[in-house]
Amino acid sequence: MRVLVVEDEVRLAATLQDLLELNGYTADVCHDGEAGLDNALSSIYDVILLDVMLPKLDGFTVLRRLRAEGNSTPVLMLTAKSETADKVTGLDSGADYYLTKPFEPKELLACVRALTRRSPELRETDAVTCGDLRLEQSSFTLSCGDKSVRLSRKEFDMLELLMLNKTQIITKEKLLVKVWGYESDAEDNNVEVYISFLRRKLEHLHSAVKIKTIRMVGYCLEY
Numbered sequence: 302m303r304v305l306v307v308e309d310e311v312r313l314a315a316t317l318q319d320l321l322e323l324n325g326y327t328a329d330v331c332h333d334g335e336a337g338l339d340n341a342l343s344s345i346y347d348v349i350l351l352d353v354m355l356p357k358l359d360g361f362t363v364l365r366r367l368r369a370e371g372n373s374t375p376v377l378m379l380t381a382k383s384e385t386a387d388k389v390t391g392l393d394s395g396a397d398y399y400l401t402k403p404f405e406p407k408e409l410l411a412c413v414r415a416l417t418r419r420s421p422e423l424r425e426t427d428a429v430t431c432g433d434l435r436l437e438q439s440s441f442t443l444s445c446g447d448k449s450v451r452l453s454r455k456e457f458d459m460l461e462l463l464m465l466n467k468t469q470i471i472t473k474e475k476l477l478v479k480v481w482g483y484e485s486d487a488e489d490n491n492v493e494v495y496i497s498f499l500r501r502k503l504e505h506l507h508s509a510v511k512i513k514t515i516r517m518v519g520y521c522l523e524y
C-alpha cells in the first residue's frame with residue numbers, strides 16, 4: 302500500500318512517513334499543494350493524507366482538482382484545531398475523513414486502515430486474488446493452493462499492482478513510480494530484476510499465472 306503525505310511542516314511530514322513505514326506502508330512526502338496534486342494525479346496511491354494550509358495550493362483546492370479529474374483516491378484531511386469551520390468546506394470538496402491536529406499515531410493509523418478498506422479495489426478483506434493466486438496485504442504472503450511464500454515490500458507492491466489490474470498491461474514507468482516513488486533514482490532494470498524475482502516465486506508455487514513481458518511497454522499477467 303502506498304500513501305502520499307502532503308504536509309508542509311517538514312518535521313510532521315517526516316514523522317508521518319516514519320509512522321506509516323513502520324506499519325507496513327510505503328509513504329511519499331510532498332511539502333506543497335502543487336507537488337501534492339501532481340503526485341496524487343498519478344493514481345498510484347491507496348490513500349492521501351492532505352494538510353489544509355499548504356504553500357502554492359491549499360488542501361481544499363488540491364482535493365477539488367483531484368476529484369474534478371475523476372481521481373477517487375481516498376483522502377484524509379489533516380486540519381488544525383482552529384480550522385473547525387473548514388471542515389464544512391472540506392466536506393464539499395470531497396474529503397473522506399478528517400483528523401484534527403494534534404492527533405495520536407494510533408488514531409491516524411485507524412483512519413488510514415478505514416480508508417484503505419473502503420477502497421473498492423481491495424474489497425473487504427486484505428487479500429487480492431487473481432487466477433490461482435492469493436496475495437495477503439497484512440502478511441505480504443503470496444499463496445497458491447497449499448503453498449505460500451513471503452514477498453519483500455517491493456515484490457509485494459509490484460505484484461499487487463499487476464494483480465489489481467488483472468490482464469491489463471502495466472507500463473514499466475508506472476511500476477517504477479509505484480514501487481520506488483518519484484524521488485528515487487531507480488531505473489527500468491530495477492523493475493526487470495524484481496519481475497524476475499517474482500517469476501521465480503510463481504514457479505516455486507507452481508502457479509498457472511505468468512508475468513508476460515510486452516516488449517518496450519511493460520508487463521501483464523496471463524492466466
Ligand code: CA
Nearest residue numbers: 309352354355
Ligand atoms: Ca500546513
